[in-house]
Amino acid sequence: MLTALVKRLGQTVLVLFGISVLVFLVFFATPGADPSARIAGRNASQETLAAVRHQYGFDRPLPVQYVKLMGRLFITCDLTSFVDHGEEVVPEVMRAAPVTISLVAGAAVIWIVVSIAMGTIATAMRGTFVDRGLMMLGLVGISMPVFWLGEVTNLITQSRYHDTWMFSWVPGLGYVPLSDDPIGWFRHLIIPWCVLAVLFIGIYGRVLRADLVAAYGEDFMRTARAKGLTETRVLLRHGLRTSLITFVSLFGLDFAQLVGGGALLTEVVFGLQGVGRLTYQGLINLDLPLIMATVMYSAIFVVLANAVVDLVYLLLDPRVRDGR
Amino acid sequence: DQTPADAPPLIAPGGQTLGSPHRGGTLRLTADAGAGTADPQVNYNSEMITLGVVVYDGLTAFAKRPGEASNIPVADLAEALPEPQDGGLTYVFHLRPGIRFSSGREVGVRDVVASFQRIFKVNSPTAGGFYGGIVGADACLKDGPNCTLAGGVVGNEADRTITFHLTHPDAEFFDKLSFPHAYVLPADTPAHDLGNNAPPGTGPYRIVSYDPNHGMTVERNPYFKVWAPEAQPDGYADHIVYSYGLTDEAEVTATENGNFDYMYDNVPLDRYGELGDRFPDQVHINDIFGMFYLIMNVNLPPFNNIKVRQAVNYAVNRRAMQTFYGGPAAGSVLCQNIPSGLSGYEPYCPYTKGADFAHPATEWKAPDLARAKQLVAESGTKGMHVTLVVPNRAVEIAMGTTLQNMLRSLGYDADVKAIAFAIQFTYIQNTNNKVQISLSDWYADYAEPSDFLTALYGCENFHPGSDSSVNISGYCSKPVQALFDQAALVSVTDKKAGAALWAKADRMMLQDAPAAPLIKMKKIDLVSKRLGNFYNTNLYHMLFSQVWVQ
Amino acid sequence: MDAEYRGGDPLLEVRDLTITLPAGRGKTVRIIENISFALGAREIMGMVGESGSGKSMTALAIMGLIDAPGASITGSARFRGRELIGLGRREMRALRGAEIAMIFQDPMTALTPVYTIGWQIDEQLRAHKRLSRAGARARTVELLGDMGVPDPERAADRYPHQLSGGLRQRAMIAMALSCNPSLLIADEPTTALDVTVQAQILDLLRRLRSDFGSSILLITHDMGVVAETCDRTMVLYAGNVAERGPTGALFTRPGHPYTAGLLDSIPPLHGERPKRLPSILGAPPNPAQRPDGCPFLPRCSHGHDTCETRPALVTVGEQDVACVLPLEGRPLPPRIQPAFAPTVFPA
Amino acid sequence: MPSAVIAAGVLVLLVAASLAAPLYASRVAHTEPFVSDVAATVTLHGEEIPVMQPNNNRLHLGLTPIGPTWHADADLLGADSQGRDVAARLLYGGRNSLLISSCAAILCIVMAAVVGICAGFFGGIVDMLLSRLMDIMWAIPVYLFAISLSIVTVSQGLQLGPFVIRSDNLILPIAIIALVYVPYAARPIRGRVMSLRQAEFVLAARCLGVSRTRILMRDILPNVSTTLIVLAPLVMALALLAESALSFLSIGVQAPAASWGTIIEDGQGLIYTRPMVAIAPGLAIVVTVLALNILGDGLRDALDVKETSRRRT
Amino acid sequence: MSATAPLIETKHLSKHYQVGSALRGKQTLRAVDDVSLAVRPGETLGLVGESGCGKSTLGRCLLRLTDITDGAIEFEGRDITRARETTLRPMRPRMQMVFQDSYASLNPRRRVGDLIAEPLRVHRGPNGRRTRSEISDRLHELTNLVGLPASALERYPHEFSGGQRQRINIARALALSPRLVVADEPVSALDVSIQAQIVNLFMDLQDRLGLTYVFIAHDLSVVRQIATRVAVMYLGSVVELGDADTVLHSPAHPYTAALISAVPEPVVGLASRRTLLTGDVPSPISPPPGCRFHTRCPIAQPRCRTDVPALRDLGDGRQAACHFPLN
Numbered sequence A: 001m002l003t004a005l006v007k008r009l010g011q012t013v014l015v016l017f018g019i020s021v022l023v024f025l026v027f028f029a030t031p032g033a034d035p036s037a038r039i040a041g042r043n044a045s046q047e048t049l050a051a052v053r054h055q056y057g058f059d060r061p062l063p064v065q066y067v068k069l070m071g072r073l074f075i076t077c078d079l080t081s082f083v084d085h086g087e088e089v090v091p092e093v094m095r096a097a098p099v100t101i102s103l104v105a106g107a108a109v110i111w112i113v114v115s116i117a118m119g120t121i122a123t124a125m126r127g128t129f130v131d132r133g134l135m136m137l138g139l140v141g142i143s144m145p146v147f148w149l150g151e152v153t154n155l156i157t158q159s160r161y162h163d164t165w166m167f168s169w170v171p172g173l174g175y176v177p178l179s180d181d182p183i184g185w186f187r188h189l190i191i192p193w194c195v196l197a198v199l200f201i202g203i204y205g206r207v208l209r210a211d212l213v214a215a216y217g218e219d220f221m222r223t224a225r226a227k228g229l230t231e232t233r234v235l236l237r238h239g240l241r242t243s244l245i246t247f248v249s250l251f252g253l254d255f256a257q258l259v260g261g262g263a264l265l266t267e268v269v270f271g272l273q274g275v276g277r278l279t280y281q282g283l284i285n286l287d288l289p290l291i292m293a294t295v296m297y298s299a300i301f302v303v304l305a306n307a308v309v310d311l312v313y314l315l316l317d318p319r320v321r322d323g324r
Numbered sequence B: 001d002q003t004p005a006d007a008p009p010l011i012a013p014g015g016q017t018l019g020s021p022h023r024g025g026t027l028r029l030t031a032d033a034g035a036g037t038a039d040p041q042v043n044y045n046s047e048m049i050t051l052g053v054v055v056y057d058g059l060t061a062f063a064k065r066p067g068e069a070s071n072i073p074v075a076d077l078a079e080a081l082p083e084p085q086d087g088g089l090t091y092v093f094h095l096r097p098g099i100r101f102s103s104g105r106e107v108g109v110r111d112v113v114a115s116f117q118r119i120f121k122v123n124s125p126t127a128g129g130f131y132g133g134i135v136g137a138d139a140c141l142k143d144g145p146n147c148t149l150a151g152g153v154v155g156n157e158a159d160r161t162i163t164f165h166l167t168h169p170d171a172e173f174f175d176k177l178s179f180p181h182a183y184v185l186p187a188d189t190p191a192h193d194l195g196n197n198a199p200p201g202t203g204p205y206r207i208v209s210y211d212p213n214h215g216m217t218v219e220r221n222p223y224f225k226v227w228a229p230e231a232q233p234d235g236y237a238d239h240i241v242y243s244y245g246l247t248d249e250a251e252v253t254a255t256e257n258g259n260f261d262y263m264y265d266n267v268p269l270d271r272y273g274e275l276g277d278r279f280p281d282q283v284h285i286n287d288i289f290g291m292f293y294l295i296m297n298v299n300l301p302p303f304n305n306i307k308v309r310q311a312v313n314y315a316v317n318r319r320a321m322q323t324f325y326g327g328p329a330a331g332s333v334l335c336q337n338i339p340s341g342l343s344g345y346e347p348y349c350p351y352t353k354g355a356d357f358a359h360p361a362t363e364w365k366a367p368d369l370a371r372a373k374q375l376v377a378e379s380g381t382k383g384m385h386v387t388l389v390v391p392n393r394a395v396e397i398a399m400g401t402t403l404q405n406m407l408r409s410l411g412y413d414a415d416v417k418a419i420a421f422a423i424q425f426t427y428i429q430n431t432n433n434k435v436q437i438s439l440s441d442w443y444a445d446y447a448e449p450s451d452f453l454t455a456l457y458g459c460e461n462f463h464p465g466s467d468s469s470v471n472i473s474g475y476c477s478k479p480v481q482a483l484f485d486q487a488a489l490v491s492v493t494d495k496k497a498g499a500a501l502w503a504k505a506d507r508m509m510l511q512d513a514p515a516a517p518l519i520k521m522k523k524i525d526l527v528s529k530r531l532g533n534f535y536n537t538n539l540y541h542m543l544f545s546q547v548w549v550q
Numbered sequence C: 001m002d003a004e005y006r007g008g009d010p011l012l013e014v015r016d017l018t019i020t021l022p023a024g025r026g027k028t029v030r031i032i033e034n035i036s037f038a039l040g041a042r043e044i045m046g047m048v049g050e051s052g053s054g055k056s057m058t059a060l061a062i063m064g065l066i067d068a069p070g071a072s073i074t075g076s077a078r079f080r081g082r083e084l085i086g087l088g089r090r091e092m093r094a095l096r097g098a099e100i101a102m103i104f105q106d107p108m109t110a111l112t113p114v115y116t117i118g119w120q121i122d123e124q125l126r127a128h129k130r131l132s133r134a135g136a137r138a139r140t141v142e143l144l145g146d147m148g149v150p151d152p153e154r155a156a157d158r159y160p161h162q163l164s165g166g167l168r169q170r171a172m173i174a175m176a177l178s179c180n181p182s183l184l185i186a187d188e189p190t191t192a193l194d195v196t197v198q199a200q201i202l203d204l205l206r207r208l209r210s211d212f213g214s215s216i217l218l219i220t221h222d223m224g225v226v227a228e229t230c231d232r233t234m235v236l237y238a239g240n241v242a243e244r245g246p247t248g249a250l251f252t253r254p255g256h257p258y259t260a261g262l263l264d265s266i267p268p269l270h271g272e273r274p275k276r277l278p279s280i281l282g283a284p285p286n287p288a289q290r291p292d293g294c295p296f297l298p299r300c301s302h303g304h305d306t307c308e309t310r311p312a313l314v315t316v317g318e319q320d321v322a323c324v325l326p327l328e329g330r331p332l333p334p335r336i337q338p339a340f341a342p343t344v345f346p347a
Numbered sequence D: 001m002p003s004a005v006i007a008a009g010v011l012v013l014l015v016a017a018s019l020a021a022p023l024y025a026s027r028v029a030h031t032e033p034f035v036s037d038v039a040a041t042v043t044l045h046g047e048e049i050p051v052m053q054p055n056n057n058r059l060h061l062g063l064t065p066i067g068p069t070w071h072a073d074a075d076l077l078g079a080d081s082q083g084r085d086v087a088a089r090l091l092y093g094g095r096n097s098l099l100i101s102s103c104a105a106i107l108c109i110v111m112a113a114v115v116g117i118c119a120g121f122f123g124g125i126v127d128m129l130l131s132r133l134m135d136i137m138w139a140i141p142v143y144l145f146a147i148s149l150s151i152v153t154v155s156q157g158l159q160l161g162p163f164v165i166r167s168d169n170l171i172l173p174i175a176i177i178a179l180v181y182v183p184y185a186a187r188p189i190r191g192r193v194m195s196l197r198q199a200e201f202v203l204a205a206r207c208l209g210v211s212r213t214r215i216l217m218r219d220i221l222p223n224v225s226t227t228l229i230v231l232a233p234l235v236m237a238l239a240l241l242a243e244s245a246l247s248f249l250s251i252g253v254q255a256p257a258a259s260w261g262t263i264i265e266d267g268q269g270l271i272y273t274r275p276m277v278a279i280a281p282g283l284a285i286v287v288t289v290l291a292l293n294i295l296g297d298g299l300r301d302a303l304d305v306k307e308t309s310r311r312r313t
Numbered sequence E: 001m002s003a004t005a006p007l008i009e010t011k012h013l014s015k016h017y018q019v020g021s022a023l024r025g026k027q028t029l030r031a032v033d034d035v036s037l038a039v040r041p042g043e044t045l046g047l048v049g050e051s052g053c054g055k056s057t058l059g060r061c062l063l064r065l066t067d068i069t070d071g072a073i074e075f076e077g078r079d080i081t082r083a084r085e086t087t088l089r090p091m092r093p094r095m096q097m098v099f100q101d102s103y104a105s106l107n108p109r110r111r112v113g114d115l116i117a118e119p120l121r122v123h124r125g126p127n128g129r130r131t132r133s134e135i136s137d138r139l140h141e142l143t144n145l146v147g148l149p150a151s152a153l154e155r156y157p158h159e160f161s162g163g164q165r166q167r168i169n170i171a172r173a174l175a176l177s178p179r180l181v182v183a184d185e186p187v188s189a190l191d192v193s194i195q196a197q198i199v200n201l202f203m204d205l206q207d208r209l210g211l212t213y214v215f216i217a218h219d220l221s222v223v224r225q226i227a228t229r230v231a232v233m234y235l236g237s238v239v240e241l242g243d244a245d246t247v248l249h250s251p252a253h254p255y256t257a258a259l260i261s262a263v264p265e266p267v268v269g270l271a272s273r274r275t276l277l278t279g280d281v282p283s284p285i286s287p288p289p290g291c292r293f294h295t296r297c298p299i300a301q302p303r304c305r306t307d308v309p310a311l312r313d314l315g316d317g318r319q320a321a322c323h324f325p326l327n
Ligand SMILES: Nc1ncnc2c1ncn2[C@@H]1O[C@H](COP(=O)(O)OP(=O)(O)OP(=O)(O)O)[C@@H](O)[C@H]1O
Pocket: C021, C031, C049, C050, C051, C052, C053, C054, C055, C056, C057, C058, C068, C221, C287, D311, D312, D313
């Protein structure tokens, strides 16, 4: 038990180390990425440039810079952005997290509910045109580039039909904290939720249907039906419950990836200042501290999610619990 | 309570002034992101500077008047603009009494002195460029933390004077003092980049909070009283709130929908038609001192050949560039290095169809491909590989594509490479990156021709191997440099004679063609329906203190 | 009523049951062809046949559990005189689990892995009876105890995988019996179990009749299991009834060459060890390529011209046999029963 | 599997249409889709109209490209902000997009197969290292890589031994996209191999004295192929979506050349005035991805038959 | 090598697996525990026991298809306990295996001809690498031998019935003319009517080729039919070993007796004579102390709970691991 935990922790640290070193090296291997001149400002004199270089330690050997950077990121937590000089990236990421979590959690609720409905309805009506239609719809959802869908949605709800009764309720883009204004929070997020959820509805609906149909062939489903249970109960309590195991593991990883900044494009398109947009900012400004902070945050989340998924697996599947 | 009506409301060119003067309310601004540190002596971004002008003051300031009038420095914290002494080497300023920082403390002489020292302590970007001419600045540049500017900036508490000693006469000294990096901050302001914590200032507003990823809130400075309406008038709105996070497209939509009063970022081109059709009254178009130019590296083939550079100047279709920037209403064709509106500007265009140096035209008409091809043929560089570097933004990519077509038609094997906007400008500066030809824009810090000539083509601004070398073309010509120096010197005492010299330098340099000027830009501002008294200054766009919201 | 059933009113009477499934490209295949049989109250009837002969399909058809798209079921299956084929979903559901219960071959896969066995038994109880949670659980524990599960209370809280095969099968049986069904269909209930455990389960099944009064339709491919457990036996071959009759008669005087061959090819555990095992040549036909005549013809050592048409079931002695031999006066010779096993443990 | 057949037909049609792009541009549309010409005109109903239409409002601000005319010879789908025919660019873009995504998918599947098979077959430390490597790759921001590469390649190109890869070299997006999705594809392959490694026929092969490499090649690989074939269209679909982002970052397809991704990016700036510029390539991507997915499903079903024909006992 | 020298012999062979989840901690599963056996050339050793008692594991150990935890194995007098894969490879032609699951042991993606030819391709023949025609001749010989139609070679495994697939497996195992064939439940998955065919085939092949079998089965009657000697396994150990007829007629170990008594026979009226065991086989992860069978043994004595009985010679060529052997 303990050794397993230690081993897992060791591997996690290894992964985080690998990612950070790679990000760091890629950054410094990029010609023109040297942040000194950008920090010093346009047309800075050579003396100023040298002073800035020294002040930020860019004249030190790379390993020293790496260690300092990591120390400030993880130990003192006072790493500041190269672009927004006073901006401490760790609190910034922490401030952005609630936005992302609001976005992702809401979308997750939508995609879970809709995809479960879609998967079960398609399974219950498998072979019919309803089934085929739903699955096709799912595919369309998977095929649409999310930033494109977001832009088109914005075009419709914010501009073209903003004055009509249909979309006049849509507030401007942006984010309102839940604690400030719950209704505003909801109205701001409902469209981003839907746009983000579309892709996952497609994936999860299809995965669930496949699992459920496979479950239909399982003996225990036959047993359940032989018990005289209603079809709905058989499908939901026996089929869905067992199929949910794949569903949940998939969900854990996707959710973590999104919370870790994977919803970048959605956040940018809808002007939500979440972790994804932060990553995006970091990338377009080539702001190493911000990139490093968001990447590490995301990696930690993904690793954490892996662990949580394993745990949930344990809860959901008694077989795994006993290591069989 | 003083009413802002002290400063007469002036009708800005372009859109209409709506509504009646109204004090109060919240001015809502939007930009896609914050713009770096809130330390006014470090930040060099126009987004932050535009806001900073209503928060801070220097000894002098560019007049807060609409249009051309805003190019001129006027006394701000100083009682008056002093006469230069010692042939332009010494200036003595009298500090106005009774002005308070937003922290409540009165501004004293030592605050002024400390602020100038602080420029060097915090490695302000212009420390060398603008303030390197102050006595003692050399030592400060080398050893910032212990900067004293001894003998350079001398304060006298008793008679409230601050005396500046320069190493050489500087015609643009007041411009530089008016520049935001010379704002006066409390003497106890920490000597490091303050990041998100804006220091107290003396303007009508103060920054309450700033988060470069979310927004900024600004409120009235309770200690503010108008002392010189021309330099720092009172504001109308009670609050100014900046929200970050929208894309440019979304900013337009949100402003159209009335969610914001003003968008900082440029309106994307494709929205121009819509603005013209549906919101003409909310659009304001104003000149700015900004240009697009095509920079050729005079040290790399084929552009080390003057004929090739001239050929490019002849061949480039400036009209097409104008179209990509939004057409004649959004920018004007630029044929020379000094744009109109600055001293030294003369209508002059040798590089156009039917003109040459012997018979220059007054304005650009059309490209002269035949002549360009002939020049290329003479240069013997035909068929060489040329890579054009442009920043990866839609407008520049469109321009780049057309320029690539042009280079191809001249007989070059031309590529266009778009690189990340964030590093494009430093990238093309560094000679190590061997950039042959690049497209960039340039904005003036203040309204002087030197900002377009000396800055971009002066020998002292060429630093091989450095990321900070704004003389990107690497051009350094002895006679031209001599003219630059002479023009700068003459201007100290005689602006008019100086202007003539600048014009001469421009013409001489144009012949060497280290770059091809393309267009001069205009700023297209979109404001909300409820924003009134749109008020534009040439250098800092819309003046936030002078617009009102209903 | 078929000749062979001689009891009173049968509990279950199947007549001309035929199951047709689509086989792609618009073709269909008859999995089960005109199967008829009757099962009396408190009777254990065995259904034997090789893999794929249609045993499970028959059972599923009776349970109304065939839901393959395009499946067509014709004929009749009357349970207590009530027609099951074509019965409405709701009525069928009320019968299923309550009146007719079924247990399956592999107790590992036949139980939902994510619920405790107690939960699963409770579920069935509550589906058919108005019982509280606690009431259902009490009954569950009682049932498990009846099935010989040690410490039934704790066993009820365990997951299927935590139990041994034997216990799992007992839980399955407990679940099937939870509503006191009058008919229990057991589809190969012991195939996945070890012989020693199989013996325990078969013993349990036999006791059910006395304790619960259930009739059992026992599906298996093991002739030994049938011999040991069933009152009457039906032998299926390629979707057809080959022979049916009282188990004793069928084993001593098999009427169908297939039955005889099947019995012969089992290596004896006692007595003389044959040099070679008598075996039936070839393999059972694919349902899509079943011969028109006697389905056993390709493998039959007695085959001749008259076998080219499908033989009907004829009553010979105590059995019904689908073979022309008895009618042609050439019945198979009676079978020599192998020697009895010695008792090994001291009494 | 009629739907899969239709999907395959649609794909063939898309490829054919893309291949016919030069024909369309020169013969039908009479346009030069790679030259920006803001002064160009088209003839519509016998009338010469400028492609870039001035805005005749009070401000005279900007020019708006012509919208869809629905005439094949006159900007069928309209023009983009540089006055180029969107329809012709769409067809040319299809060539690049389909080429990049299919090559990336193949490369990715090959790499994923190597990684997945090694990790799954050898297990132990090899598996641990490869799995962690995949984790690292999965968590690295692709765009950071892309931006850096784009800068590296802009001037001197990427020096790989004797080869110099310039930034317009399509190998770059192909390699990047392929790399990015290796972890995605390697995971299921690894799982499949791990279960195959336990398969009785592998044991049987070992028992026959077959060497490990031969087992890998003859027994494992053919059985993984189903997984590979099913994954390929999915990865290709993902690659198609990733390509657009990379093109925007100047990796791969470079202006003035087109890909569906770059056209969407161009169209992004026109979405409020000429939405068709973004919608058309978006639809092309949707249709292609849809067809690929349906084809993938069909392939899986078709290939699965063999596995499932075994009767359940 | 003398005539009576064993072809394969195990001495105190053990195979343990580490099982359990990382979270719950690993446990040791004693799949095979201290087994000593010898198989002489030409004989058939039947290996019986209930599911999970370690029959397959033992079979795999014999052929060194898994690593061995403890003990030793000698094949043809040579110690192969720790032999590497490369050392074993040249010996493989002489020791072969036929698996229970006839489908799973054939690669579904390869043609039957390919599958059977595989060993011929990877091993050299008597005159070096085999030529195409040699291989094809041998293939036809083999299909004849096991009774497959020649057309089978071109088809895929899924096109065959279970019995035919088992013939393919046998043909492949025989391709290199092995001396020893370990058959792991080769007929368990087959229908009775087919089972008899395959059992006959095994016996015919032994007659014709002089093979030595280790025949694993859980069906006692099949083992009796084919085996000359029988080893009965319980929870990883051999509890009784001896002549097939003797062991099955008068078992010495109560477990053997119970096993025999539990077999359902196609004889009507026998059921009442069964001696039923109670309870289930304990887990090999935590086997009971003392005699492993004592938890289910009808004649267990207190001593059985503490003392582990060794496999003892009972005189009549039989060995049993019981403190109180029957008869
Ligand atoms: N859903 C189905 N679609 C098509 N054919 C089916 C289906 N289910 C079963 N079959 C076929 O029907 C025939 C009878 O199957 P059934 O399961 O009843 O056999 P069985 O006698 O129970 O065999 P086993 O002993 O293997 O359980 C077999 O040939 C089988 O392949």
